[in-house]
Amino acid sequence: MSLSQATQEEPSSEYRYHLLRAATERFQSGLAGLDAAQLRQVEQQAQQTFALESLVLSTSEARxxxxxxxxxxxxxxxxxxxxxxxxxxTAELNANGLEETTLRNALRRELVFDAVMQRIGSRAEPVTETDERLFYELHHERFIAPERRGARQILITINEEYAENGREAARARIDQIAETLKKRPQDFGKLAQAHSECPTAMQQGQLGTLPRGQLYPELDATLFALEPGQISEVVESEIGLHLLLCETAEPATTVTFDQARTRIHAILAARQSKDCQKRWLAALQQQAPPRTEVSTA
Structure with a gap:
């Protein structure tokens, strides 16, 4: 595959690097592995990133x-x-029109670009406590930790293709386990490991600590109706028959402003830094001459 500018000049190695980077990011492939439609997408991205990089590198900050x-x-x-x-x-570089020396030059440009943008971002106005408190009040729902349950389960699947998993047989098996649990509830983990047909059997049926909405609706409703230490009746879902053990119950809690403040500050600082970079780039682009298009031929 040969690359050329619209003026038929050989494209720079720096631009070739942008092509290869775009191909890798979008399609996890070198240029030779792209079809025509993919190549057009890669070219479009490379032209944009190369033009932006060149614009930033033309500034006094970059020099x-x-x-x-x-x-x-x-x-x-x-x-x-x-x-x-x-x-x-080396073979991959050569296949994409690069060598280690030209790659090094392209990486130098990329690192200068990143350093300049970081410097511009640092010019953003500092985040104030008023900013932090306003964000907390406007996004209060983000600071509510939902109610959660620590749970284990025993699953017997229903599958009419296997005699032991036909509906009647599966029901008889799980009813027998339920009867055993009434006498020895402390053995739930051992029975899950011995009989459950869920992959969690390897962890004695442990499902972890879950908020609402992580399980099948029937299981979700049952689990959040249980008290810690309580075992459910047999519950049916679309995959089979279940017994649930509620191990712990964590009520919903609200993260206070003081607890959330560090995270809020980081979010706002990153946002203001990005906005500062965007304004600076917009001003540069207004002053920049039209760019030369680069394409594959």
Missing amino acids: DTLIPERRLDEAVAEIRDRYLDTADF
């Missing part, structure tokens, strides 16, 4: 940014480590 050689070594090594060996790595 003042130096990337240590050690950081470049690490960036190259991170990519090389995705391949079986150096030969495989």
